[in-house]
Amino acid sequence: MNISRSFVLAGTVFLVIGIGFGIHMGASGKHDFAPLHAHLNLLGFVLPMVFALTYRSYPAMGESKLAGYHFWLHIVPSAVLLVMLFLLLAGSITEASMFPIAPIAELLIFVGVLLFLANAVKNAF
Numbered sequence: 611m612n613i614s615r616s617f618v619l620a621g622t623v624f625l626v627i628g629i630g631f632g633i634h635m636g637a638s639g640k641h642d643f644a645p646l647h648a649h650l651n652l653l654g655f656v657l658p659m660v661f662a663l664t665y666r667s668y669p670a671m672g673e674s675k676l677a678g679y680h681f682w683l684h685i686v687p688s689a690v691l692l693v694m695l696f697l698l699l700a701g702s703i704t705e706a707s708m709f710p711i712a713p714i715a716e717l718l719i720f721v722g723v724l725l726f727l728a729n730a731v732k733n734a735f
């Protein structure tokens with residue numbers, strides 16, 4: 611698995627959807643989906659691109675097993691969280707019903723970031 615390429619590909623899928631929501635908001639004048647749009651673009655695209663470039667800049671980080679775990683811990687829970695945010699903003703679910711899946715997804719993303727940190731400390735210096 612080429613970690614940088616995987617982050618670029620997955621991140622760009624989020625960007626396509628995120629910009630789609632941006633255009634939809636601009637065209638309709640309804641900005642209800644702004645938090646979803648922001649996090650699709652930032653959590654979904656900008657962060658994975660930063661990760662991709664970091665793993666490319668520090669090949670020892672990219673080759674570490676931690677990088678593979680980080681990929682799945684970022685992409686899958688982010689997708690789950692963003693689908694839930696979509697359903698929330700669309701009025702299909704309530705904030706209360708996001709428990710416990712949303713906090714678990716957030717925790718998994720956080721664990722991924724901790725692995726990224728551990729990988730950086732181990733392999734980037």
Ligand code: HEM
Nearest residue numbers: 628629631632633634635636641644645647648651652656
């Ligand atoms: C064609 C591309 C894009 C369009 C048409 C677009 C459109 C919009 C619109 C209509 C809003 C709502 C503004 C408001 O309610 O005040 C918005 C908010 C926002 N957009 Fe975009 N956007 C685009 C690309 C991006 C990209 C690439 C990013 C980040 C990398 C981004 C980040 C944000 C953020 C952070 C907000 C504020 C969200 C909030 O206040 O909760 N947008 N955008």
Ligand code: HEM
Nearest residue numbers: 645648649651652653654656657688691715716717719720
């Ligand atoms: C699991 C990760 C994340 C969670 C759970 C989260 C959660 C939130 C929440 C609850 C809000 C307030 C929404 C509102 O007031 O409607 C917010 C706003 C925002 N978040 Fe995140 N966020 C996450 C990751 C990120 C990342 C990685 C970025 C940027 C790289 C980011 C950028 C923003 C921005 C720009 C706003 C809007 C601030 C504003 O309107 O003043 N978030 N986020």
